[in-house]
Amino acid sequence: MTELHPEMHERRILGTELSWAFGVGVLIALSLGIIVVTALTMGINPPSNVERIDPKTLHLSGEFAEQNLGTSVGPDGHATVRIIATQFMFVPRCIAVPRGRGVTLRLATPDVIHGILITGTNVNTMVVPGYVAQVHTEFTRDGDLLMPCHEYCGIGHSEMWATVQVMTDNQFKPGADGRVSCAQR
Amino acid sequence: MHSDQPSAADDPAEVADDVDEAALARVMHTVPLGAAVLAGSMVALVVIGYLLIYLLIFIPRGTIG
Numbered sequence: 001m002t003e004l005h006p007e008m009h010e011r012r013i014l015g016t017e018l019s020w021a022f023g024v025g026v027l028i029a030l031s032l033g034i035i036v037v038t039a040l041t042m043g044i045n046p047p048s049n050v051e052r053i054d055p056k057t058l059h060l061s062g063e064f065a066e067q068n069l070g071t072s073v074g075p076d077g078h079a080t081v082r083i084i085a086t087q088f089m090f091v092p093r094c095i096a097v098p099r100g101r102g103v104t105l106r107l108a109t110p111d112v113i114h115g116i117l118i119t120g121t122n123v124n125t126m127v128v129p130g131y132v133a134q135v136h137t138e139f140t141r142d143g144d145l146l147m148p149c150h151e152y153c154g155i156g157h158s159e160m161w162a163t164v165q166v167m168t169d170n171q172f173k174p175g176a177d178g179r180v181s182c183a184q185r
Numbered sequence: 186m187h188s189d190q191p192s193a194a195d196d197p198a199e200v201a202d203d204v205d206e207a208a209l210a211r212v213m214h215t216v217p218l219g220a221a222v223l224a225g226s227m228v229a230l231v232v233i234g235y236l237l238i239y240l241l242i243f244i245p246r247g248t249i250g
Contacts, residue, residue: 009213016217023225027232034239044243045250122249136250 047125049134055110059084063132064108070181071096073174080104085114085127085149088156094163094182098172099142107133115151118164126151139166144185 038044058064064084070092071081079098084091085107097103107116107127116133117124120141127133139145149160165182174180193199 009210013217016221020221020224023228027228031235038244042244043248043250047250120246122243122246124249136248138248140245140247 043136044122047133047135049132051132051134052130053108053132055108055129058108058110063106066091070179073098073178073180078102078104079180080106083107083162085109085116085160087111087154088149088160090116090147090149090160090162092162092182094165095147096165096167096172096180096182097139099139099166099168101138103137103139105133105135105137112153113151114149114153114160116147117150119146121145123147124150139164142166142168142171 053064059066062068064082069082069084071079073079077098079101081095081097081103083095083105086109105123105125107125108131109127109129112129114127115125116127121137121139123135123137125133125135143166145164145166147162147164149157153160163182167180167183171183172180
C-alpha cells in the first residue's frame, strides 16, 4: 500500500462525505416522493380544516344541535357524521357508517381539547374548542370499531369512547329523513 | 516549579508515542470504508422498516384527508 499525500487524504474524505450526502438526498427525495404520490393518487393527506364555531352555543342551534347529531346521508350517498366530544362522552355514543363509500366526520367540543382515533384506520384528529375538526375517509371493512378519546381530557378520560359501526350496503339503509342509526346487536 | 516536583514529561504515559505514519495511512485507508458500510447498513435498516410500516400498515388502513 502506498502512503497517501495529506491532500489525497482530504480529497478521499471529501469524496466519502459527498457520496454520503448524495445518498441522504436520495432518501429524502424518496420519502417526499412517496408522500406526494400517495397524496395525489390515493387521497391520503393529513386532515386539515380551519372552521370556527362558538363552543358556548354549539349545542343550542345550528349544525351541532342534538337533532343534527349522528349520521346523515346526502342525495349522492355521501355520509356525514356529526359528533360532539364532551367530558366524558361522545354524542352519539354509537356511529353508523357505510362500508366502501365516502364518509365525512365532523366533530366539535364545548369544553376542553379532546382527540379521536378509530382503530384499524388512519382516522386520527384533535378536537379543539372553537373549531370544527373534519376528516374525510372511507371504511374498507365492516364490523364494530372502537373510537376512544386519545387526548387526556380529565378524570373520566379513560371512560370516554364510542363505537363506530361499519355497515354493508344491505345494513346501511337511511330513513326517509336521510338519517341512519346503529343497529341493535 | 519546585525542584522536588517531577515534570509531566518524565512520565511515559504523558508523552505522545512516535506515530508510524505509514501504519496510520494504512489504517485510515480502511476505517472510512468500514464506517460507511456500518452507517449505510443501519440507515438501510431504518428505511426498510419505514417502508414496511408505510406499505403494509399505513396504506391498507385506507384514505384520509
